[in-house]
Amino acid sequence: MNKQGVLTVVSGFSGAGKGCVMKALLKKYNYELSISATTRAPRTGEEHGREYFFLTREEFQGMINNSELIEWAEYVGNYYGTPKKYVENQLNAGKDVILEIEIQGALKVKNQFPDALLIFITPPTGEELKSRLIRRGTESIDKIKQRLQRAADEVIHMEEYDYIVLNETDKLEECVETVHNIIQNEHYKASNNYNFIIKMKDELKAFKEGDI
Amino acid sequence: MNKQGVLTVVSGFSGAGKGCVMKALLKKYNYELSISATTRAPRTGEEHGREYFFLTREEFQGMINNSELIEWAEYVGNYYGTPKKYVENQLNAGKDVILEIEIQGALKVKNQFPDALLIFITPPTGEELKSRLIRRGTESIDKIKQRLQRAADEVIHMEEYDYIVLNETDKLEECVETVHNIIQNEHYKASNNYNFIIKMKDELKAFKEGDI
Numbered sequence: 388m389n390k391q392g393v394l395t396v397v398s399g400f401s402g403a404g405k406g407c408v409m410k411a412l413l414k415k416y417n418y419e420l421s422i423s424a425t426t427r428a429p430r431t432g433e434e435h436g437r438e439y440f441f442l443t444r445e446e447f448q449g450m451i452n453n454s455e456l457i458e459w460a461e462y463v464g465n466y467y468g469t470p471k472k473y474v475e476n477q478l479n480a481g482k483d484v485i486l487e488i489e490i491q492g493a494l495k496v497k498n499q500f501p502d503a504l505l506i507f508i509t510p511p512t513g514e515e516l517k518s519r520l521i522r523r524g525t526e527s528i529d530k531i532k533q534r535l536q537r538a539a540d541e542v543i544h545m546e547e548y549d550y551i552v553l554n555e556t557d558k559l560e561e562c563v564e565t566v567h568n569i570i571q572n573e574h575y576k577a578s579n580n581y582n583f584i585i586k587m588k589d590e591l592k593a594f595k596e597g598d599i
Numbered sequence: 600m601n602k603q604g605v606l607t608v609v610s611g612f613s614g615a616g617k618g619c620v621m622k623a624l625l626k627k628y629n630y631e632l633s634i635s636a637t638t639r640a641p642r643t644g645e646e647h648g649r650e651y652f653f654l655t656r657e658e659f660q661g662m663i664n665n666s667e668l669i670e671w672a673e674y675v676g677n678y679y680g681t682p683k684k685y686v687e688n689q690l691n692a693g694k695d696v697i698l699e700i701e702i703q704g705a706l707k708v709k710n711q712f713p714d715a716l717l718i719f720i721t722p723p724t725g726e727e728l729k730s731r732l733i734r735r736g737t738e739s740i741d742k743i744k745q746r747l748q749r750a751a752d753e754v755i756h757m758e759e760y761d762y763i764v765l766n767e768t769d770k771l772e773e774c775v776e777t778v779h780n781i782i783q784n785e786h787y788k789a790s791n792n793y794n795f796i797i798k799m800k801d802e803l804k805a806f807k808e809g810d811i
């Protein structure tokens with residue numbers, strides 16, 4: 388079947404446990420996590436081309452001007468973005484690429500790659516999202532309120548995703564398997580197998596026209 | 600997630616081994632196979648409501664007139680069709696229903712149930728389809744030619760299916776698992792989970808408006 392890689396975008400509410408799902412998924416299966424470009428300074432131990440592509444503002448601005456980024460945003464004075472070339476190279480090499488980005492970015496990716504698969508990972512209830520944020524115990528009530536308000540703004544776009552996967556408490560493995568299955572099934576979509584369809588049409592047409 | 604059953608239509612070239620796949624799938628997993636209506640006489644051992652709903656021509660004609668069939672066709676002097684009510688009852692009871700019907704019928708189902716999942720099961724090559732028909736050893740060369748010509752007519756509609764699954768030699772189990780995964784993933788589609796999305800929107804909106 389199709390040899391082209393599948394481009395998957397995974398999003399979810401901040402604090403909902405999406406990070407744990409992605410970590411477990413990448414540990415168990417062979418996916419290519421897209422590397423973002425940024426203008427922020429590398430932290431100790433971070434390497435260019437591993438955690439990020441570290442660029443100057445001029446370099447980043449040049450990529451914006453040349454449409455070399457699938458999506459980008461400015462956050463606390465620094466640029467962050469997804470280099471198009473890196474993603475395309477991985478897909479053409481037959482690798483399934485995952486982008487873990489927030490919702491506005493995800494919708495921009497879908498715009499440029501209509502075949503991209505958009506998966507939204509969510510806790511089963513709003514109450515559960517709140518509980519997880521509180522249980523982490525690392526943030527003030529004000530910060531938690533901010534995150535919940537952001538979730539309320541983001542949920543409006545949930546229906547623009549292709550699939551919604553629940554990340555239920557103590558069911559991490561189930562969530563990881565579901566995400567993996569959804570991605571792998573993309574390889575069987577008719578729209579991803581036009582070459583195979585054309586081949587079958589040619590072969591069967593030959594039987595019709597000639598002897599068998 | 601969504602409690603509504605998924606309606607799946609499985610088609611494939613005659614003689615390609617689709618029957619084996621369906622048999623193994625239904626043995627291993629809990630799917631509801633839709634029962635067709637027909638005007639042909641029951642054969643020994645066949646029961647009304649098990650193999651078929653056996654109807655008179657008048658009864659069948661009445662169902663056509665009252666739009667009670669999802670699709671129907673006349674074949675060698677007898678009517679065959681899929682009763683709408685039976686399928687809808689099963690779906691509303693949360694059961695995943697499978698229709699095993701030929702291609703023209705499948706496209707009519709998609710017309711009436713746009714959310715129906717269409718899966719096409721195919722051998723990996725035209726040559727392999729020919730070999731399987733010959734290996735069965737039950738039919739004349741003329742009959743085999745007819746089947747291949749029909750396949751050549753049918754392959755034109757392959758791209759109208761949602762998924763294409765290869766039924767490769769000695770890989771029956773793999774094919775069955777793929778079909779099962781594709782059907783189960785439908786339950787995670789955003790378009791099948793509007794109730795969940797509405798619930799999350801309401802819950803998160805409440806956080807935004809009130810205290811947490």
